Amino acid sequence: MIFASDCLAGRRILVTGASSGIGRETAIRLAQHGAQLIAMGRDEGRLAQTAAALAGDGHLVRAADLTDADATADIVQALAKEVGPLHGVFHSAGSSLVLPAKLTKNRHLDEVFGAGFRGAFGIARAAAKKGVVADGGSVVFMSSVSSLRGRQGMVAYSAAKGAVDGMVRALATELATRRIRANSIVSGAVETAMHNDFVSSVDETLVANYRDLHLLGFGQPGDVANAAIFLLSDASVWITGTSMAVDGGYTAK
Ligand SMILES: NC(=O)c1ccc[n+]([C@@H]2O[C@H](COP(=O)([O-])OP(=O)(O)OC[C@H]3O[C@@H](n4cnc5c(N)ncnc54)[C@H](OP(=O)(O)O)[C@@H]3O)[C@@H](O)[C@H]2O)c1
Structure with a gap:
């Protein structure tokens, strides 16, 4: 254990995408x-597996689709009303898309902007309402x-993902009066189901080249989880x- x-004793933290990969870890x-924890995802079976792996007690599991910003905001607000203000939110839910621009249609945009951005925006909107995120809380x-x-x-x-990063900068200015922090994690390639789907769809040379772009190779879910813990903890209050x-050094090149 690094921390x-x-x-984080006594902190209520909502994790979306908790049924898989980075969110689960x-x-x-x-x-x-x-x-x-309030562990949120869509697949109830895999959510139950996450729940079984959580240390301690008093955790909750919630199945929800976060494709829609309005519905997501309502879900998060209702949750805070039920369990009390959240001290942290880690929004990991999202889906990837590898498709050239010439083939990308509205339905693909709906898919990739769904949980990844609209769900993120719903969380942002909920966090901006009083009583949903506790003063001094952190949203990642x-x-x-x-x-x-x-x-x-x-x-x-x-x-x-560019939309998420832009949103975070503006959101931080709206939440700062209550010392609620908003940040994002710009992650390189991490070996999860999403990553495996990608590498199995392209040839080996391309995968090797992609790995080489990461100075430290591909990451593991725990590498991102540690950064999330830092951003959700008091170690990052400023x-x-x-x-x-x-x-893993991807953007250093
Ligand atoms: N892996 C990487 O290399 C990598 C790199 C950079 C950024 N990221 C980002 O990191 C996040 C997590 O990725 P991952 O690799 O852990 O992916 P993953 O293993 O495929 O997990 C994705 C999670 O998102 C949930 N989700 C997807 N669509 C949803 C929706 N509409 N409503 C609610 N939940 C939804 C899934 O829930 P169910 O499975 O229950 O449906 C699952 O829990 C994503 O935002 C991704 O874009 C990943």
């Missing part, structure tokens, strides 16, 4: 550091190096409106 095991690690959104660097086939995904690179 003190009680550094972050939920597990947050619970190990004393947080009380998953972004990607695709927000900062261009790659073929990533046009729509890059746009969605950090807001920023997009933190956790990318």
Whole structure:
């Protein structure tokens, strides 16, 4: 364990995308550091697996689709009304899309902007309402190096993650009066189901080249989870409106 095991004791933290990958690993690690989790995702079976892996008790599991900003805002507001103000939110839910611009249609945009951006915006809107996030709380959104660097086939995904990073900067200015912080994590490639779908759809040379762009190779979900713990904890009380690179050196090149 890298942080003190009680550094999040008594904190209520909502994790979206908790049924898989980065969200699941972050939920597990947050619970190990004393947080009380609300683990959210769509797949109830995989959410139950996450719940079974959470240390401590008093955690909640909620199945919800976060494609729509208005519905997401309502879900988060209702949750805070039920359990009390949240001390932190980690929004990991999102889907990827690898498709050239010439083939990208409105329905693809709906897909990639769904949980990834509209859901993020719903959380932002809820956080801006009084009593949803506790004063001094922290809201963290998953972004990607695709927000900062261009790659073929990533046009729509890059746009969605760029939207998240832009949103975070403006949101920070609205939440600062209550000392609520808003940040994003600009992640490089992390070995999760999403990543595996990608590497299995392209040839080996392309995967090797992509790996080489990461000075430290591909990441593991725990590498991002540690950054999320930092941003959700008091260790980062003076950090807001920023997009933190956790990318194995990808953007250094
Ligand atoms: N893996 C990478 O290399 C990488 C790199 C940079 C950024 N990211 C970002 O990191 C985040 C997590 O990625 P991951 O690799 O952990 O992906 P993952 O393993 O595929 O997990 C995605 C999660 O998002 C949830 N989700 C997707 N659409 C949803 C919706 N409409 N409503 C509610 N939940 C939804 C999924 O829920 P169900 O499974 O229950 O449907 C799942 O829990 C994403 O935002 C992704 O863009 C990933």
